[in-house]
Amino acid sequence: MCSSDLTMSAPRSVQALMDRVPYIAPAGVHNVAGVTPDGTVAPGSIIAITGESLTTDQETGRVNPLAQTIGGVTVTLGDRLLPLLWVSPQQITAQLPSDLSDGDYTLQVHSTGQPDVSGDFTVARNAPGLLSTISGDTAYCMCSHADGTPVTSDSPAKHGETVTLLGTGFGAYNAPMIDGFFPFDPAPALTDAVQLS
Numbered sequence: 001m002c003s004s005d006l007t008m009s010a011p012r013s014v015q016a017l018m019d020r021v022p023y024i025a026p027a028g029v030h031n032v033a034g035v036t037p038d039g040t041v042a043p044g045s046i047i048a049i050t051g052e053s054l055t056t057d058q059e060t061g062r063v064n065p066l067a068q069t070i071g072g073v074t075v076t077l078g079d080r081l082l083p084l085l086w087v088s089p090q091q092i093t094a095q096l097p098s099d100l101s102d103g104d105y106t107l108q109v110h111s112t113g114q115p116d117v118s119g120d121f122t123v124a125r126n127a128p129g130l131l132s133t134i135s136g137d138t139a140y141c142m143c144s145h146a147d148g149t150p151v152t153s154d155s156p157a158k159h160g161e162t163v164t165l166l167g168t169g170f171g172a173y174n175a176p177m178i179d180g181f182f183p184f185d186p187a188p189a190l191t192d193a194v195q196l197s
Helices: none
Strands: 023-031 046-052 073-077 086-087 091-095 103-111 117-123 131-136 138-141
Touching: 023 117, 046 117, 073 086, 073 091
Parallel strands: none
Antiparallel strands: 023 046, 046 091, 073 103, 086 091, 103 117, 131 138
16 A cells, blocks of 8 residues: 655646555575574575566576576676576576675676566675475475485485485585585585584
């Protein structure tokens, strides 16, 4: 809902044009798994850019390499195009460059026929988040059995079984990364130790 005042000194014809314009919410650039406790994102991680009217339709991009344009939408960080996974009116999912140093940044969303919109975010070396899936009213961590099939209520993990948890933002890797290729094959090892509680 919005309101506006208009004062007229003579009879006039008035027409309100209610075009939607792109908008990125405050703290609208965050780990795709959810907002981290300190609100930061890690280099090379998958991020969500949330807001309104970011594009007209939902569309998924290609994989290996990830697309740099989906549905007329591009996201830039300075002079660099970010790899995109998918776009929708309320969220764009992208990968940050893996060589970013800690600090504050501003990205730009460009959507054909719309004004550009910017979003600020802070990079920290480690800003992990675990991806989740909803079952009923409860969010569960996305994980898989050793054979790659998902762990579900119909196919639960067994005591002593090794499962793979899915997430992003776990920090630097021990080998150079090529941004835009996902998932990594083979998966590189993390430089920093991970503690799961």
